[in-house]
Amino acid sequence: MRRLNPFLFPSDTDFRFVLLVVAIVAASITVFNSLQVDIFTSSWLKMTVDCIEKSKLAHPDDLTLQLQFEKQCRDRYELLQSGWILLGIAILLSVATLIYWLTPRWLVWRRKLSPFTAEDDPQIASSLDELCREAGLARAPIFLSDPLNPNVGGLAFGRIGRRYVALNGGLLAQFHIDPARFRAIARHELAHLKNNDVDKTYFAVAASLAFALVALIPLGVSLIDDVFFGPDLGFGFNLVWRAIAIAGYVYLALAGLLRTREVYADVRASIWDGESGALREILSKPAGANWLSFLGFHPDPAYRLRSFDEPQRLFRLSYWDAFAAGVASTLAFPDLNALFDLLLDSQYESLTPYGASILFAPMMAGVLGLSAWRSVYLARIQGAKPQGIGRLGAALGLGMILGLWLALRSAVPYLDYDSFTGWLVPSLFLFFWAILLIVGLFFLAKWVAAGAVIWLETTRSAKSLRRAYAFTIFLTAAIMTICVGFWYFFWFQGYEGVYMIVSLGGGLVSVVNRIIGSPYAFWIFLSLWAYPLSARFWRRSEIVVENAYLENDSPALKLQPSESTRIGLAVAIGVVSAILAVALMAIIRLGVRFSVAEATYTDLIWKDGYLKSQIALAILFELGAAFIASVWIKRAGWAHGLLAAFVAGGLTTLGFVSLVELGDCFSIFSLGGVGGCADLFDPSLIGLIGSYMVNWGMFLSIPVAVTASKIASWFRQ
């Protein structure tokens, strides 16, 4: 059986590299913010008092001007605070870059490496040339000899533009005894170069070192001060265990990256060495199971061999990876929020959660998008259904909650509750909100996968496959930026803040109505069906993937696409539904016009009730359309259902607005409106009615379409 090529998609090495860098940046933000608070708190208090005094002196009689003056006075200082955090990050990245750049030179010096030339052994030199050609490297590395290292191994290292492969004495000694073994290990090292993981690895190590030097050591000093000399021992310990957890997390992320790159190098090398070559023989040497292998820098030998034999295992992202990505993505949220708060004017305060979301959503989307695509691709080839993608989303969500909790800023007690009940309600709110995130990400991951199943049918080459999953990630990132920012805004507000927002916003219904009726929600609802169904326009009669298998002589993978989507039918159902709804609206309108007294239908309260009933009617027809399309259409019924609901909602909105506007021209349709024939199709009226009929209709259609489609597929089975 041919082995599937995992290099068609970005590898776990790439994923873990991004994860590590994001984790280090996030952890550094939280550390530098904590240090900044530690250093500046007393001077900040002093400065605030000073600013208040100055503002009173400057504007003794005008409170508004006083507040403005005080804010401007504080702004300069807050800029300094935020500058501290940014400077810390800049220093960390500079130190990491410096370490990365100097590491090759240090390794050559430290290990006393010297160039390996044909003079040492012409046969080996020629064999190495041949292996470089076989690997298809754009530029051959410089081979170095590490003659006193008895290990049968090597080391690929270097920096951009200069690559080295050190050959240990133990390995060089193998050439004339067991040339196949020598070549297998040399191939493994060259595979690191081919996989482009050398820069990632050495930068990751450098960044981890820089993190320890620039962030952890100063934090350690500050924590000693907090624990032993601070006023609150509990708070000090709260910081300490978080700091230890963050340091441990960065270590685990680094170890994960180093292990993964070895597995991918084995798989790459196996292309040249053969499925049952010397490399496999080396890897199959029995080794005891090590339950602590997750702490090590080398993969568990059994796992290494399994991945070599079955590279399809590498297509599935583990729940732990998704969980870790979740932690990294929100670890800096509370501190970034504080940073943006310092940087931005107070009028933009509500946007600060979106700042953090914009920065980290691409990674979350990358995790969801790529894991979904890889699983879908694998399942399609194996003729199975993609499994566990929703759970990956949930794991990501769980990690995000933990990340928020781990942030050093979260050590600051939010409020001092005076009773159990006082604590219970806000905690229940956060619990509910956390569950909402986890469930939301569960369904989002499923949606991404469902779309990927259809988009896979647009694949004609590895390039078009890349384009398709890049599009998925881009779209998911956009949706996640909005949704996660929104979610975090309310999480950050806590129960007390949300309660105030709801009270000031005219009650829960009004606030929810504003959210559902917003343009952001419209675009999200639109993309729910548009993403999967738009693939139809690029659909191919045959799925062709070149390099689908690892073996060099394998033919391209060809698959027959599944049943086509039926956009036309869904649109037709939506149109029919809209026609029926508008017809019924027209009948009701005429009925009201001729059977209800003018004094009644011109009454504002009555009009309000009438409008609501028409909206409810429109939504009912949309739900009907969603239900019919979801049941009728076999493939991606839920997406067709949403499309049908969207078409029905849009057309019904236009129809209803037409009836209103017609009332301005023809008295038989008039229910006492004002205006004239000239402003037929008022865009603001369409927007207003549409925000109810389309957005609410779509929102309520989601559960109907998903449930109906699921039940219908059970019945079909």
Added chain:
Amino acid sequence: MDNQTTNQLVSDISRDVLSEVAPQEMPLFRAASQAYFKNPSASLTQKSGDDMLGFGAGEAVTLLTPYLLSATAEVIKFLAEEVKKAVSEEGASMIGEKVKSLFKKYRNPDESKNKVQPLTAEQLAQVQAIAMKEARRLRLSDKNTKLLANAIAGSLAVKKG
């Protein structure tokens, strides 16, 4: 004998012996001897275990080269002393040549043309003991210690009878 001459001699003799006992190590000999002469003590502490970023599945083998270089250096030191005793009136510059000629490979087949007598059985035993002592000091296994000592001793010319 100056350092350069000694090093050259150690290098030449070691290479010859290595080609007999561990020819597979020849590709690493040049670099290993360079490292050894730069810092003999550091080069003898062989690294064990795999690199954090290395291959990770390769076992460690015993490389004889560093042991051989060290043992040969001790043997050359001894031989130089022996030659000095025998030809004390001659210049130091010639000692190197004479020590070299104690090794079979560099000895003239016409015994009369050699300026130095071959080693006696007693001296050979001493050479063997020096090589073994050095190899043991460096914690080489007994089997390899014997192999090394025998090979060095075997490369020397011995008085017949």
